[in-house]
Amino acid sequence: MSDAIMYEKIGDIAVLAANNPPVNALGLAVRQGLIDGIERAEKDGAKAVLIYGEGRTFFAGADIREFGKPPAEPFLPDVCTRIEASPLIVVSALHGTALGGGLEIALGSHYRIAVPKARMGLPEVLIGIMPGAGGTQRLPRLIGIDKSLDVITSGRQVGAQEALEMGIIDKIAEGTPREIGLAYAQELIDAAAPRRATSEMPNPAPVDFDALYDAVLKKARGQLAPAVAVRGVQASSELPFAEGMKRERELFMELMATDQREGLIHAFFSERAVGKLPELDGVAPRDLNAIGVIGGGTMGAGIATSALLSGLKVTLLEMNDKAAEAARGRIAGNLQGALKRGKISAAQFTDLTETALNVATDYAALADADLVIEAVFEDMGVKKDVFTKLDAVCKPGAVLASNTSYLDVNEIAACTSRPGDVIGLHFFSPAHVMKLLEIVVADKTALDVVATGFALGKKMSKVSVRAGVCDGFIGNRILSKYRTCADYMILDGASPYQIDAALEKFGFAMGPYAVADLAGLDIGWAVRKRKRAEGMDPRARDFTYADKLCEDGNFGQKTGKGYYDYAAGAKARVPNPEVLPLIEADRATQGITPRAFTDEEILRRYMASMVNEAARVVGEGIAKRPLDVDVTLLYGYGFPRYRGGPMKWADMQGLPALLADIKSWAKDDPYFWEPAPLLEQLVAEGRNFDDLNKDAS
Ligand code: 3HC
Numbered sequence: 119m120s121d122a123i124m125y126e127k128i129g130d131i132a133v134l135a136a137n138n139p140p141v142n143a144l145g146l147a148v149r150q151g152l153i154d155g156i157e158r159a160e161k162d163g164a165k166a167v168l169i170y171g172e173g174r175t176f177f178a179g180a181d182i183r184e185f186g187k188p189p190a191e192p193f194l195p196d197v198c199t200r201i202e203a204s205p206l207i208v209v210s211a212l213h214g215t216a217l218g219g220g221l222e223i224a225l226g227s228h229y230r231i232a233v234p235k236a237r238m239g240l241p242e243v244l245i246g247i248m249p250g251a252g253g254t255q256r257l258p259r260l261i262g263i264d265k266s267l268d269v270i271t272s273g274r275q276v277g278a279q280e281a282l283e284m285g286i287i288d289k290i291a292e293g294t295p296r297e298i299g300l301a302y303a304q305e306l307i308d309a310a311a312p313r314r315a316t317s318e319m320p321n322p323a324p325v326d327f328d329a330l331y332d333a334v335l336k337k338a339r340g341q342l343a344p345a346v347a348v349r350g351v352q353a354s355s356e357l358p359f360a361e362g363m364k365r366e367r368e369l370f371m372e373l374m375a376t377d378q379r380e381g382l383i384h385a386f387f388s389e390r391a392v393g394k395l396p397e398l399d400g401v402a403p404r405d406l407n408a409i410g411v412i413g414g415g416t417m418g419a420g421i422a423t424s425a426l427l428s429g430l431k432v433t434l435l436e437m438n439d440k441a442a443e444a445a446r447g448r449i450a451g452n453l454q455g456a457l458k459r460g461k462i463s464a465a466q467f468t469d470l471t472e473t474a475l476n477v478a479t480d481y482a483a484l485a486d487a488d489l490v491i492e493a494v495f496e497d498m499g500v501k502k503d504v505f506t507k508l509d510a511v512c513k514p515g516a517v518l519a520s521n522t523s524y525l526d527v528n529e530i531a532a533c534t535s536r537p538g539d540v541i542g543l544h545f546f547s548p549a550h551v552m553k554l555l556e557i558v559v560a561d562k563t564a565l566d567v568v569a570t571g572f573a574l575g576k577k578m579s580k581v582s583v584r585a586g587v588c589d590g591f592i593g594n595r596i597l598s599k600y601r602t603c604a605d606y607m608i609l610d611g612a613s614p615y616q617i618d619a620a621l622e623k624f625g626f627a628m629g630p631y632a633v634a635d636l637a638g639l640d641i642g643w644a645v646r647k648r649k650r651a652e653g654m655d656p657r658a659r660d661f662t663y664a665d666k667l668c669e670d671g672n673f674g675q676k677t678g679k680g681y682y683d684y685a686a687g688a689k690a691r692v693p694n695p696e697v698l699p700l701i702e703a704d705r706a707t708q709g710i711t712p713r714a715f716t717d718e719e720i721l722r723r724y725m726a727s728m729v730n731e732a733a734r735v736v737g738e739g740i741a742k743r744p745l746d747v748d749v750t751l752l753y754g755y756g757f758p759r760y761r762g763g764p765m766k767w768a769d770m771q772g773l774p775a776l777l778a779d780i781k782s783w784a785k786d787d788p789y790f791w792e793p794a795p796l797l798e799q800l801v802a803e804g805r806n807f808d809d810l811n812k813d814a815s
């Protein structure tokens with residue numbers, strides 16, 4: 119027997135305990151151990167077999183790290199079939215998260231029991247595949263087509279109570295999985311319960327699978343796995359079990375070979391890697407109980423909401439009583455949303471708004487804060503004034519953070535007597551919803567302050583990425599480059615609507631012009647004015663159509679019109695007829711003869727500008743690894759997850775071809791398209807971005 123499955127016989131019950139920390143993934147040793155365990159139990163005079171997991175969970179699925187490597191026998195579907203074929207009664211006792219292949223092992227068992235807090239599901243579509251060990255064949259036989267499609271195409275986790283109601287499990291009991299499993303197995307032996315194989319249950323009644331396939335494909339915005347999984351479930355209804363298993367295998371292998379699978383698994387591991395920084399090993403974060411937030415506008419209110427929901431006490435400081443009450447109202451509105459969605463109870467709402475939140479106008483109220491986040495106007499003078507005051511009132515060791523989008527955190531830190539305590543914590547709007555947090559480490563930021571930033575992110579359930587100081591850090595710096603690329607394509611002949619459509623087809627939730635309308639066109643206008651005032655590089659191109667749109671009072675969704683007209687609502691956007699004439703006038707003034715762009719060229723240029731700037735960001739150490747860029751774009755900028763992020767996308771396209779494109783465009787515009795040194799270096803060495811991720815791990 120392997121150590122990954124421990125065998126023991128207790129009375130009539132053979133116990134197979136999984137021991138493969140941290141999540142009992144079903145790697146080769148575990149699969150072999152299960153087969154060996156069942157065979158031994160059958161020879162050992164046992165009447166029943168109990169399968170459960172030691173540690174924090176039942177099996178959390180196939181071992182994702184084995185994907186892409188040559189598969190090794192025994193394969194998981196055969197393990198499930200072998201378990202089910204046993205003449206002994208097999209019971210699975212679930213705790214933690216029984217996911218994917220883990221739930222499929224349980225479905226191959228004859229009876230299933232779970233602790234009340236157990237969660238289960240078939241999340242394969244979230245990593246670009248579908249259940250491949252009988253999940254699409256057994257679950258529909260057990261609970262019917264509709265409920266199975268819900269679980270399989272969403273990949274969502276189902277709590278034990280709901281699973282019991284759906285018929286996925288037979289029983290819930292309090293105790294350890296070992297205790298409840300042993301008791302249940304004994305109960306079944308005493309009752310002479312029959313062996314009960316899911317595969318022998320009748321085929322479930324069919325539904326209109328073609329219509330469902332189309333609907334699921336549309337909802338998934340270009341992601342294939344959920345729709346392909348529908349075809350797997352269809353087989354459970356139309357084919358005998360063994361043939362259904364073959365069909366499931368074919369579809370599973372098809373998805374396994376896709377770039378989407380590779381992209382999604384890259385995203386899975388990258389989002390876990392971003393928080394692992396060697397320099398933080400063994401560095402303890404500072405205490406975090408009470409925080410301060412300065413400025414209760416869009417961002418400050420969102421940050422305060424997120425902090426309150428994560429159990430922190432918050433003091434929010436505003437300029438005057440009126441602004442303070444308005445901020446309180448914004449936070450209460452956000453929390454009202456959480457109450458409506460059932461995230462908090464009415465009692466918690468009252469506690470959060472009346473006890474945990476304190477609004478103030480006097481800096482003295484921040485004297486006890488462990489960490490203060492400033493979210494006032496984006497103006498260096500105002501920020502410096504705030505940090506000077508914070509320096510005077512905050513207790514020693516308090517972390518002083520800025521939520522600035524673009525400003526120099528080193529300059530902000532330098533106006534205090536404690537630059538080691540100063541850090542950038544860049545949240546995204548709306549801050550209580552968006553998961554991304556850029557942790558901006560300035561030259562003098564102390565390591566335990568960085569660790570405290572990550573601790574705050576974890577407490578707030580954010581995905582935190584370390585960034586260095588530069589104009590726009592990781593995300594906004596790359597954003598301004600690819601936005602400029604789009605703006606240039608408009609000058610040269612593309613329309614905002616064609617660009618949005620091409621990028622939405624690629625998988626972005628919204629194209630850049632729809633996003634600009636949502637964020638407010640006044641933001642970009644202010645940036646352009648600032649850059650012109652600072653003196654733009656003469657080699658950069660400029661344009662006025664977007665300014666004219668703003669001068670006419672069109673700021674996007676909030677004014678009802680921007681690039682689109684929102685008279686019929688945000689979803690029913692239609693092109694604003696005033697826009698194209700403004701663009702045409704701009705082209706005419708600049709003497710540009712417009713040319714046609716294909717969707718493919720739009721995508722290629724947009725992505726190349728993104729990747730090229732990202733390569734600079736990594737080359738300069740602003741992002742430590744390419745995966746930090748990927749996670750930033752995935753969580754903050756609507757980059758389609760199934761493409762893995764821009765760096766992963768670039769690797770999959772091939773860096774030499776991308777560099778060749780950039781060089782060919784550089785002939786017309788050498789300033790904008792100057793290749794990033796890191797990109798040139800990687801191509802010369804025959805390496806890619808993921809090699810850099812591996813070097814760093
Ligand atoms: N395979 C390999 N490693 C896994 C894994 C898996 N299925 N699931 C988690 N891990 C690793 C993580 O990478 C992490 O490793 P690290 O410590 O080196 O970073 C460690 O286990 C702990 O994971 P988390 O940090 O995510 O721990 P949480 O407690 O937050 O979450 C979890 C646990 C809910 C199990 C979450 O990790 C998860 O959702 N895992 C993926 C589950 C999944 O997709 N299962 C289906 C696999 S595909 C399959 O089964 C195919 C079959 O149908 C044939």
Ligand code: NAI
Nearest residue numbers: 413414415416417418436437493494495496522523545547
């Ligand atoms: P906002 O204009 O909505 O809110 C700013 C708030 O700060 C106002 O309520 C104002 O009364 C208050 N304020 C100004 N000066 C103050 C002072 N000296 N003391 C106390 N309160 C003061 O601005 P928003 O959008 O919330 O932005 C705040 C900061 O967050 C800026 O630095 C911005 O760049 C950054 N940011 C903005 C994002 C966005 O999408 N809006 C995203 C990420 C960061």
